[in-house]
Amino acid sequence: MSQDVEQHSTHWVGDGQSSVLEGRLGIFVRKLLSHSRLSTDDQAAIAALPFSLRSMEPNAYILSEGERASICPVILSGFAYRQKTSAEGGRQIVALKIPGDPLDFQSLYLQCADHDLQALTRVELAIFSLKDLEKLVAPRPALARAVLIDILIEASIGREWLLNIGRRNALSRLAHLLCELHCRVEQIAKKRIEAFEVPLTQEQLADLLGLTPVHINRTIKTLEETGAVQRVNRRMQLGDVRTLRKIAEFSDIYLHQNEASKG
Amino acid sequence: MSQDVEQHSTHWVGDGQSSVLEGRLGIFVRKLLSHSRLSTDDQAAIAALPFSLRSMEPNAYILSEGERASICPVILSGFAYRQKTSAEGGRQIVALKIPGDPLDFQSLYLQCADHDLQALTRVELAIFSLKDLEKLVAPRPALARAVLIDILIEASIGREWLLNIGRRNALSRLAHLLCELHCRVEQIAKKRIEAFEVPLTQEQLADLLGLTPVHINRTIKTLEETGAVQRVNRRMQLGDVRTLRKIAEFSDIYLHQNEASKG
DNA sequence: ATCGCGACTTGATCCATGTTACGATGGCGG
DNA sequence: CCGCCATCGTAACATGGATCAAGTCGCGAT
Numbered sequence A, B: 001m002s003q004d005v006e007q008h009s010t011h012w013v014g015d016g017q018s019s020v021l022e023g024r025l026g027i028f029v030r031k032l033l034s035h036s037r038l039s040t041d042d043q044a045a046i047a048a049l050p051f052s053l054r055s056m057e058p059n060a061y062i063l064s065e066g067e068r069a070s071i072c073p074v075i076l077s078g079f080a081y082r083q084k085t086s087a088e089g090g091r092q093i094v095a096l097k098i099p100g101d102p103l104d105f106q107s108l109y110l111q112c113a114d115h116d117l118q119a120l121t122r123v124e125l126a127i128f129s130l131k132d133l134e135k136l137v138a139p140r141p142a143l144a145r146a147v148l149i150d151i152l153i154e155a156s157i158g159r160e161w162l163l164n165i166g167r168r169n170a171l172s173r174l175a176h177l178l179c180e181l182h183c184r185v186e187q188i189a190k191k192r193i194e195a196f197e198v199p200l201t202q203e204q205l206a207d208l209l210g211l212t213p214v215h216i217n218r219t220i221k222t223l224e225e226t227g228a229v230q231r232v233n234r235r236m237q238l239g240d241v242r243t244l245r246k247i248a249e250f251s252d253i254y255l256h257q258n259e260a261s262k263g
Numbered sequence C: 001a002t003c004g005c006g007a008c009t010t011g012a013t014c015c016a017t018g019t020t021a022c023g024a025t026g027g028c029g030g
Numbered sequence D: 001c002c003g004c005c006a007t008c009g010t011a012a013c014a015t016g017g018a019t020c021a022a023g024t025c026g027c028g029a030t
Helices: A017-022 A026-033 A040-047 A130-137 A141-167 A170-189 A202-209 A213-225 A241-248 B017-022 B026-033 B040-047 B130-137 B141-167 B170-189 B202-209 B213-225 B241-248
Strands: A003-008 A051-056 A061-063 A071-077 A080-085 A091-097 A116-119 A123-129 A229-232 A235-238 B003-008 B051-056 B061-063 B071-077 B080-085 B091-097 B116-119 B123-129 B229-232 B235-238
Touching (some): A017 A040, A026 A040, A026 A170, A040 A141, A071 A130, A080 A202, A080 B141, A091 A202, A123 A130, A130 A141, A141 A170, A141 B080, A170 A213, A202 A213, A213 A229, B017 B026, B026 B040, B026 B071, B026 B141, B026 B170, B040 B141, B071 B130, B091 B141, B091 B202, B123 B130, B130 B141, B141 B170, B170 B202, B170 B213, B202 B213
Antiparallel strands (some): A003 A051, A051 A123, A080 A091, A080 A116, A229 A235, B003 B051, B061 B116, B071 B123
16 A cells, blocks of 8 residues: 655744645635635634645555544545445445545544545545644634534435435436536636546446446446537546536535535 | 424433433433443433424424424434435435434534435424533533434445445345344344334335335345245334344444444 | 556346336225 | 225336446556
């Protein structure tokens, strides 16, 4: 498992607001801001957290089922996923994580992991220590709440996936996933995204959607005929998001974007 | 929507420990104790919470998609479920809640519900106010943690359901669900349970497992032939749990029972 | 260049599950 | 006691997606 680890004692000598969002941890702060309101003070506190950097190859295990971890990684770049396997060898991807997403607050509270956590592409992680996190959050209820909201949104996405796999056919299932990915990536990029290259292999798409690779291939072909996606040297690229949304009957409320804190 | 509401200003005049677990809210306390350690003081604090009682008929909506609720119900008796519907009318049950389960901490933090919450059987709910809960939890980190753990476990169950629906065939899918139900019911009952009557109609089972009612019927028949379940006047009853577990290749780690708090 | 290998592509065939249809059962209100 | 209506039971048929079996493409290593 190849991994470089380096220590950062990230100390911004307060050059104002912009550096917080542009610093190494800016993407994490932006992710939290996408669903929670945070004071500039809270934002700065996050950006000032010490962390170690680790980069991992595609398919490397970040955490394995049954392990007990006490780390808390956040994705700085690249993609990762959670997977489970059935006794008969079937594999199911149960969550997809993109840059800015915290990966594992769960294992800080549960004894042992109930799933694997793997790198999808090459991935750069910021790893915080449990202690630092607790010290960060304890006096800052808004931060604790933001983290909780992040967990709740992941659960909401999981429920939508259940609907997707349980009740939609292959075509809209795939279209729905692409819509979700597009939304989420646009959300952290903070700008319109036109042509977006999907980083999953067809086998991974199959494991994510509860289908077989062969059928995924055929479904992509059908989707291509509608003009919703193109394939540029064997990689799928989103084209017409409007068509995709129609095919999937996509509604984004389950992503809970722009949920300003209540009360 | 038929519902009786009555006010309880539940004040136990401290007749010791046992009353906490046997009081009206005892089942909720026991649920939390099944995965978290709580001081007797914390337990008593829960049991002393004021709440209103509401009972609902089967199929009544406890909360509808899109609504913004600020209540927090806990099931005292009966069953409930979360469901989502696709634009084409497909219905998917995405969570099943049993006595002792808190139903909706989520909507205290997210703006609007991304799914419906309905009574499965006749159900009795204890309804807490947001304010009381916040006052309860603020000075008691162990309680805050217990609630968070409850949310994380629900998410873990959701992931297992994804695997179940995405990767298992109808027979093991059904068997798996029955195993889970058995485990969870036994856990709050605090004793072995032999014959357990499944409170779901075949249509509900279908919506839960991503199948059709007709196929559920066939699958129950097959399952009956293995001796794992019987049907007593049109209701399914668990018989041989061992056989069920073998068919489902069931492992209960994802339920995270007996997770004593870390650290 | 050429080999090897992982990922993609495609066709033929199969089968688990969906669909449709209709009758039986049983609980409940009048 | 009767009739209604939701649910269950089951048979015949349809089909989406799985499985099996060959390729093909493209890239990195030799």
